[in-house]
Amino acid sequence: MxxxxxxxxxxxxxxxxxxxxxxxxxxxxxxxxxxxxxxLPYTDFHRLPPEQNPLSRRFWGRLPVRHTLSYLHFVRRGRVQNLLHELKYQGQRDVGTALGQLYAAELQAAGLAADFDLIVPVPLHPRKLAKRGYNQAAAFASGLSTGLQLPWNTTTLHRKADTKTQTRKNRAQRWANVATVFEVENSAAIVGQRILVVDDVLTTGATLEACAAALLAAGAAEVSLATIACA
Known part of the structure; x- marks a missing residue:
């Protein structure tokens, strides 16, 4: 009392x-x-077959991605932008964890949890990680892991270079910026695994594509992608 x-x-x-x-x-x-x-502007893309999912179409002919998922639509000067700003720039990592748990409940209800073996967040370069204090994608991965009851780690993928910001770059420039940035630390640990790669926002998809390509080249059975929001 x-x-x-x-x-x-x-x-x-x-x-x-x-x-x-x-x-x-x-x-x-x-x-x-x-x-x-x-x-909130939910996408509900997880309820659509891949051929009807507009995010899946972004990777057709470029990368064999099983699921391409995003929880929310990004709207400038709206609620979602506020959430992402708090998560990325105001130290509110709990926002990512909470949204991950909420989205995990949706994915569980859709029967998608059985399609993944491991959750891997897009890594930050150690210099940027030290400056920010945490990886916003890892916060989202943590929430998804709790809700989906799946393992996650920050050791599978390594970011070799501290790339320039992707803001104001077109798709070709974004791809050139990250094409050879990511590498798999321990290939033996992911061989045959179905991996869900997660990030905060999907715009052109260049960063997620580079991560997925590295994982597939290292022996992952298949890769799916999920973000908090999509532009």
Whole structure:
């Protein structure tokens, strides 16, 4: 009882805010308010067959990807951009974990958990990781791992070079920027594995394509892709 009263008092003085709309959260809400949970622009791509999935089409003829998934549509100056900004630039790694758990519940309900053996986040270069303090893709992978009850690690893929930002690059420039950046640390550990590669945002798909190509070349049985949002 006293703890509940204290929590209510703290909530009045220092209200917890929804990371999507910035409105105060009420008791029982974490990270996202009920309104945003209901109104976020979900893609529902996991409910579509690959031939009807617009994300899958981006990789046709370039890479044999089994599933191409994204939880939310990216909308500029909207709730999703707020969430990604908090995750990537404001130290709110719990946003990635929470969204991973929420999306995992959707993938479980769609029967997709059985299609993956291992979850691998797109790695940051050690220099960038040290500066930010965490990898936002790894936070998402952690949440997916908990919800899907699948292993994940940050040791499978290694980023050899600290590439320039992909912002304002076209697809060809993005591919040239990352084409030879990723390598597999221990090929024996992924041979025959069905790997789900995850990142925060899918735009042209160049980074995810480079990661998937490295994994397939190292002996992965198949690769699928998943992101928090897609542009």
């Amino acid at each position: 006293l703890r509940s009263l204290w929590d209510d008092f703290v909530g009045l003085v220092f209200p917890r805010l929804c990371l999507a709309c910035r409105e105060p959260l009420v008791r029982g809400e974490n990270h996202l308010c009920t309104g945003c949970r209901a109104e």
